[in-house]
Amino acid sequence: xxxxxxxxxxxxxxxxxxxINMVPMIDLLVCCITFLxxxxxxxxxxxLAASANVPGPTTCAECKAEEPRRLHVEARGDDAFHVVWRxxxxxxxxxxxxxxAVEVGNGRTRATTYPALAEALTRDWAGxxxxxxxxxxxxxxxxxxxxxxxxxxxxAILKTRGPGAAPAFRVTLAQN
Numbered sequence: 001x002x003x004x005x006x007x008x009x010x011x012x013x014x015x016x017x018x019x020i021n022m023v024p025m026i027d028l029l030v031c032c033i034t035f036l037x038x039x040x041x042x043x044x045x046x047x048l049a050a051s052a053n054v055p056g057p058t059t060c061a062e063c064k065a066e067e068p069r070r071l072h073v074e075a076r077g078d079d080a081f082h083v084v085w086r087x088x089x090x091x092x093x094x095x096x097x098x099x100x101a102v103e104v105g106n107g108r109t110r111a112t113t114y115p116a117l118a119e120a121l122t123r124d125w126a127g128x129x130x131x132x133x134x135x136x137x138x139x140x141x142x143x144x145x146x147x148x149x150x151x152x153x154x155x156a157i158l159k160t161r162g163p164g165a166a167p168a169f170r171v172t173l174a175q176n
Contacts, residue, residue, distance in 0.1 A: 071137040071169060073117070075099070075145070075153055081117055083124075095120070101152070112152035118159040125160050125168050137169035 067088040074082040080099050085092040097120040104111045137157045141150055150173070160168040 069135055071121075071135060071157075072140060072174075073137060073153060073157065074140040075149070076140065076142050081114075081153075083120070095124070101149070110148065112148045114152050114156040117153065118156040121157060121160045134166065135169055137171045138174050139171060140174040 069085055069087050069092065072084040072086060074084065076082075078099065081097040082094065083097060084094045097117050100114065100116045102113045102115060104113055139150065139153055139157070141153065154171045157169050157171050158167045
């Protein structure tokens with residue numbers, strides 16, 4: 001006898017206690033959950049911190065803060081070092097120092113020093129009173145320069161002493 005479209009067990013049609021295969025449904029559910037979690041994470045990565053204030057605040061303390069001075073030592077030529085004092089993109093002053101290398105040591109322990117560069121930077125530092133903090137010095141060298149020359153230039157810069165006999169500069173290499 002058929003009750004509401006189902007066979008009551010009379011012999012025709014499917015039995016009422018038939019099993020449904022759950023494995024494909026679980027696979028689909030796991031894939032959907034994984035997709036939703038990944039898209040939620042990716043959508044937070046794609047957010048950009050922006051402000052509707054255009055062109056932005058001009059009275060903040062950070063905006064008025066003066067950029068620090070930087071010493072740029074360019075050692076790309078063979079005859080002289082080109083020394084440039086910059087504040088941001090503005091050039092304050094420049095001067096050239098003869099590139100006179102002095103070889104120290106022999107054999108494998110040979111090093112290159114530049115005493116003329118160290119003396120010129122020490123004189124220039126003494127001539128600018130009021131600098132009580134350590135400044136950044138950026139060394140610009142040719143990418144083919146040997147390591148001992150780069151180390152000699154950095155050593156000459158580090159010989160300049162600031163207040164308290166600490167080095168006056170933090171030396172970094174430029175990314176060319």
